[in-house]
Amino acid sequence: MSTTDSSAPISSAPKKTFLERFLLVELLKGMWLTLKYTFRPKVTVQYPLERESVHPNYRGILRVDESTCIGCYLCEKICPDKCIHLEAERGYTKGKGGKYATYFYIDHARCLFCGLCEEVCPVDSIYHSNEYEAAVYNRADAVHDLRILDSGHDIIHYER
C-alpha cells in the first residue's frame, strides 16, 4: 500500500482549449453519438404484449411431479426459509409401492428461488419450472397445493 502526495493537485480531467470551450465540441460529439442511435433498431421488448423466452436453466416457480415423489422430506429439510410442507404415507398408489406424498404445500411468498430443493431431490420430482409470472392478488393464492404444483396454475394473460 502506498500513498501519493495528495497536496499536489494533478487533475486527470481533460484540459480544453478556448476554442473547444467556445464551440461546445464535446457537447456536439455527444449529440452526434446519440443521434446515430436514433436510427438503430430498438432493443426493448414491450413486455405484456411480447414475451422473451427464458433459458431452460432459469429457476422459476416450483413444480412437483406427483407421480414420482417418494415423500422423503429432503426438500423440506434443506429449504432455508421453510416454505415447503409435506406429509407422506406408506401405501400403494398409482401403480407403485412405498411412500407417497399425501399433502404438499409450497408458499411461494416465502420461497427464495435458490434451487436447493431441486438439487437434493433424489428422484427429480421437485423442480423449478420456467414460469416467472407469480403475482397474485392475496397471500393465500401464493400457497400452492399438490394439484397446482402438479399441473400448473392459470396465468392471466394480458390482452389488448
Place this chain on the structure above:
Amino acid sequence: MLETKEFELNMGPQHPSTHGVLRLVLHLDGETVLDVDTVMGYLHRGTEKLCETRNYYQNVPFTDRTDYLAAPYNNLGYVETVEKLGGYQVSERALYARMAIVELSRIASHLFWLATHALDIGAQTMLFWCTREREVILDFFEAALGDRLTTSAFKPGGLRRDLPEGWVEAVLEFCGTFPARVEEYETLLNANRIWMERTVGIGVISGEDAIALGLSGPMLRGSGVDHDLRKALPYGGYDTVDFDVPVYPDCDSYSRYLVRMEEMRQSTRIVQQALAKMPEGKITGKAPKMIKIAEGVEAYHVVESPRGELGYYMIGGGKDIPYKCKIRAPSFCNLQAVGPMSKGLLIADVVTVIGTIDIVLGDVDR
C-alpha cells in the same frame, strides 16, 4: 440584529437518490452543508444471525441478498471462507469459471453504478445504455447460474452445475464488443461540461483520510492509494491472470469515475483470460454433502468486491451450522466517508457524494 440558526433537514429514507432506504440528517447553514449524520438500519434483516441457524449450504442464498447488485461476489466470499474452514479443494475448471462469473458481476455492478450515478446528476442517456449492456450480462447469469439477480451461484467446492453449451463463446463475443461501448460512455461523459462541473473537485477525501476511515475499493484507488486485494492478497486464482489496477490521485468524484471505467475494461480482460485458461473437467467440486466444521475453528477471508473489501469471518460450531458468521461489508465502511466528504458543499452535491460511494443498502444494513 437578525439571528441565524443551524438548520436540520432530513434527506430520505424515501429519497430517490439515496439508492434505497438511507436517511441523512443534514445540518445546514443556508444551502451549505455543515455536517451529515447517517441513520441506517431500515433494511436490516439479520443475515448474520440467520446464518447461525442454517447449515453451510443453506446460507449461500442469504449472502446473495446482502449486496444484491454483485451477488456472485458475495457467494464467492462466503464459499471461499467455508473452503478455507474445511480445507476443501476447488477444481481448476471451477476456479476459472468462478473468476469469469465474478468479473462479469463486477462489470454489471459498475454499469448500474454509472447508470444511477449519472441519472442522479442529470445524464439520462447513461441509464438506458448501461442497462442495455447489463441485460446481456444478466442473460449470461440466467443461463449459467439459473437466476438473474440473486444467483446463489456457487457452493463449497465448485459450481452448482456445469456451464451450458455455447456460453463461453457468447461471453467472449460480448467481451469483444464491450470495450467499444465503454468508449461510447466516455465520449458522452469524460469531457462533458455538466458532468465535469458536478464531479470535479466534489467529494474530496485525501488518501490518508481514506485509509484512516477504512475505505476500500474504488474509493481508495480514486484517492491515489494503490491497494487492490486481488493483487495484495491473491485469492481464487487471481495471481495467474494479468491485469492492471487503475489508480487516480485526484481524490474527487471524477477520479473515482475514471477508476471504475478503467476497472470495467480490466475486468473484460480478466474474463477473457479466465475463459481461455479454463480446462475441461469436473466443475461441481469435492466438498461433502454435509459439511461439519469442528468447534472453534475460525477463518477470515477477504475478497475485492466491486465496492471494496468484502470479508467473511466464520467460526465452526461443531455441528453442521456455523457458530458465528460476521460479514465485513464494504458499503458500510465506505458510507462513513459521507460526512467528511460533503462538508462545505451544497445540498445538490450530497447527491453526487452518495452516488460516488456506490452504496448498496442491503450491504450496509445486512
